[in-house]
Amino acid sequence: MRHGEFEDPRLVAVYDAECRWGPDDDFFLGVVNETPQARVLDLGCGTGRLTLALASAGHRVTGVDPARASLDAARAKPGADRVTWIEGTAALLPDRSFDVAVMTSHVAQFFTTDEAWDGLLADLHRALVPGGRLVFDSRDPADRRWERWNPVDSRRHPCLPDGRTVEAWTEVTEIRGDVVSFTHHYRFPPSRLLQSSATLRFRTEAQLRASLHAQGFTVEHVRGGWQGEPVGAGDGELVVVARAA
Incomplete structure (x- = not known):
């Protein structure tokens, strides 16, 4: 089954069992907490592990995901009533409605064509307020x-x-x-x-920077791991923080 780990309730349960809270969640939560009581978009929120923690930290959170089975699991968890859940894609997002947008668990890599990736970044830029931050991870192809x-x-x-x-x-x-x-x-x-x-899709740091710039973002920094390591010296990640111009 295509994307069964998100679409099949039996595999969603396995996903939840495997994907516990980790240093990546600590990182994303820490970045969002730099903006107190932020309006936060969690795009590709899945079963809501980080989404619910963001809401618990006092943020106004919207979780968006196209997979109904994953959202059903998220909605069944304690504290789910604090979150606005949307079944769909970034195309549904209202204009200038979020202070911070996050994409975790390598959601960015599922957009495999340039057209899909550029369209996503355009939607995110539209949904963020001027100066709003976009934070996401992508595995370093190196x-x-x-x-x-x-x-x-x-x-x-x-x-x-x-x-x-x-x-x-x-x-x-x-x-x-x-x-x-x-x-x-x-x-x-x-x-x-x-x-x-x-x-x-495994994009390089240069490709990510260029695509973000083309859609109106300014890249604040790209790190190689969850403790702020340089690219190539961390966890094999490209951890990106950008700002909407």
Whole structure:
């Protein structure tokens, strides 16, 4: 299934079990907290891990995601009534309505064509107030993360809330330049196998900077990890903070 980890409730539960709070969440929360009581957009909010924490910190938060199953899981969590949830895309965003926009968990990489990426940045620029900040992460292609997406190095065993353990692994299926396709495999006990496929674009720092500039953003900085390391010396990330002109 295409994007099954977001669209299939059974795999959404696995996603939640695997994706716990981490240093990336600490980073995004810290950046947003620099603007007290901000109007925050969490685009590609998924099951709401960071979205709910932002609301709990006193911000006015809107979580947007096209995947209904993920939003259903988010809406069922404690504190969900503090968030405005929208099923859809950035095209639905109102003009000049947000002080900060975040895209976490490498949402930026799902926009694989230049047309889709430029359109997204244009929508975000329109939705932010002048001077509003855009914060997102994208894997550094120099880190070649996809080389570790294989049945041996990626094998894991998340435990679901009901006590069942799922065997999971990832397999790259195609590489075309900076575009990588892959499939997540999930074996539920006793032997049911489900799959989720996706494609990601690995843009360089220079490509990200150029595309942001073209859509009216000023890049404040790009870091290589969640502790502010230089690019190439951190977690294999490109962590971008930009401002709408």
